[in-house]
């Protein structure tokens with residue numbers, strides 16, 4: 001049997017895959033088993049920050065693989081400690097917990113917020129407010145956090161203690177008044193929800209209410225983090241200081257890693273035994289992440305901004321394009337034709353794109369070369385116009 005047949009027969013059918021098999025890749029070019037080359041404008045859902053098989057990343061990962069691949073959290077290891085240092089230096093946050101995915105990073109944030117809420121406001125203070133159209137993961141608790149009913153179906157009952165509100169100050173105040181709230185969790189750009197950035201006014205109101213009531217702010221930067229929006233973390237585009245920042249996807253450059261960063265208020269929230277992960281802080285994943293994070297400097301971000309401007313200027317007002325949303329290299333395109341259809345047509349013309357709700361979603365590698373970006377954007381333009 002070929003890969004398609006094996007997958008259909010043996011892999012649980014939770015994914016609606018596109019009909020291609022990737023066999024190799026370099027940079028932003030993916031090679032299919034049909035021998036065709038594709039320009040990758042999705043980077044594995046914002047994971048391959050420096051594209052496929054980036055040389056520096058491979059060198060960092062293989063160096064660590066040749067030293068030791070795993071040791072458990074019973075012992076110290078340098079890549080884990082150094083990555084934590086780098087993250088704290090770059091964000092000003094104080095402590096880092098490592099896990100293996102975005103959902104787990106959010107689970108840790110939720111645990112930290114509930115423990116803090118109970119300590120500060122009493123044991124009934126455990127409600128977390130999240131936004132409508134948010135996405136926070138697939139575990140039962142992060143599904144509960146996810147503000148989209150469609151994801152909840154079939155899996156009830158979910159973890160209690162989540163209230164979803166619209167991203168406007170009035171709704172948020174009402175939700176806070178009606179519940180005993182320990183935290184507000186949000187994506188600065190809701191990714192799966194349709195690439196929807198928060199407006200600065202709402203962020204200011206949220207930040208003010210949180211300060212006034214000593215409610216924690218949890219930024220879910222699983223998708224928006226690590227240079228994706230043109231700043232190191234998405235919240236840095238706003239006048240905002242979260243108490244907890246979670247990330248995953250792009251920080252690993254292609255290996256699984258989840259990160260929960262804890263600010264001053266939460267520095268001492270955990271003690272030995274209160275959270276853990278067998279693979280968390282895996283030295284190979286951490287070595288790869290260090291190689292990614294170290295390269296996301298101001299000069300590199302300027303290049304990301306240029307590429308972003310190029311995409312916005314080419315596709316803004318283009319034929320068949322109703323509107324654009326997003327920031328940096330996290331971009332939603334509302335086309336006249338259905339997004340799924342556009343994605344299939346792009347694929348047929350050699351460009352891999354993602355979708356989010358009714359939009360085409362672009363999350364290219366941050367280092368995509370300009371000539372490949374230009375080719376891909378022209379094809380997307382053609383598809384939208386046709």
Ligand SMILES: *Cc1c(COP(=O)(O)O)cnc(C)c1O
Pocket residue numbers: 100101102103104106135136137138187191192220221222223224248249
């Ligand atoms: C992808 C994503 C998650 C879930 O990450 P996993 O690694 O799939 O568990 C959580 N939050 C946001 C904002 C995401 O984009």
